[in-house]
Amino acid sequence: MGAGEFLDLTDPATFVRHEPRDYWQEIRSQHPIYWHDSPGDLPGFWVVTRFSDIQTAYRNAKFLSSARGTVLDVLLHGNDSASGKMLAVTDRPRHQQLRNLMLRAFSPKVLGPVVERVEQRTRSLVASVVDVGTFDFAAEVAEHIPMTTICDLLSIPDGDRAELLKWNKLALSADSEEVDDLDSLIARNDIVSYFMDLAKHRRENPGDDVITMIASTQVDGELLSDEEVALNCYSLILGGDESSRMSAIGGVKALAENPGQWAALRAGAASLDDAVEEVLRWVTPAMHFARTALIDLEIAGQKIRAGDIVTLWNTSANDDETVFPDPRTFDLARKSSKHLTFGHGPHFCVGAFLGRAELRALLSSLAGSVRSIELAGNPSRIYSNFLFGYSSLPVNFR
């Protein structure tokens, strides 16, 4: 593979114009770790593609820092403004303290009723689209599950939810090249200021909800500021909505394209739990996460200098043939729970239980009431070098 054949991973269009999985297959065997130059004055970065190297890098939170940012685009343009305040972009020891606080939002006591509502809502959404002819699974079903779940978790007033979803879509993914960076930035600010107001309100009018809990629990002897409360609520919305939505949409697309697998799941030849893991591996909604090296170190025998940006391509790790035999086959009975879809190590996704529960509710509702799933038009891919997925998926459920 010559230098000219490397794809430009800084360009969201790359992931729409090319089949990334073909690319990663070749790169894993020939350049498992390589340096990627960036356009213009932007810094270059390392690209890590093999499962074991990525897993080791995720574990090395001491020297591979999340604090400057964890998404390539942010790191290329500066530092994450939420650094040290929002869980995902904070290093130890503060990270561990914040994580302990956030994990309370995911205790069985809080999640039990939330998951029950997810199951009810998913069953009735699926029932409403069976035998209706062609419909857009993204708009009619997938859009309504994760966001409502997070809003339930945070007790967001019903009247505010549609606006939050609109901002969230603008903040992270875009259907086309027309949504520019400024729109995304404004949407992110809108979300943070919305939560700052809500945090203030809940401090004055405490309830039995997660925002009140985050706003009223001391961390290292002090309460979080309004901004810290807001940023951590925002991270739940961002982490909890898009990636779960992308896995549901990508999962239904894969089922439509693999009717034999759908029949096998319905017949009980694959368990729901294994099917959930295979869908998560297959879709891998968060294509990469990134770190910054704090010291000179080595990854896969390659010298990395302090200050270098290191990108970890989950999407490649989850197709690594040394871990997942025949990785390009969608096999619901596969034992694929080792996948790196939720990351690994100290920053492992705090919402993994909820993400899995949402997908399980979907597959179980479908298995209970849908005999055939057929594609009924061209799905539209989202435009991003971070998230992989589809913004629309025309299908028929019978």
Ligand code: HEM
């Ligand atoms: C962290 C993926 C669902 C909230 C992560 C990470 C990944 C990930 C890969 C690790 C990031 C890193 O190492 O830098 C996903 C996927 C999901 C999902 C694919 C759905 C299928 C959720 C949900 C929530 C959530 C439902 C919240 C309700 C978070 C948060 C972190 C995180 C707060 C930061 C954890 C930390 O830094 O300690 N997620 N996630 N995620 N996720 Fe998720």
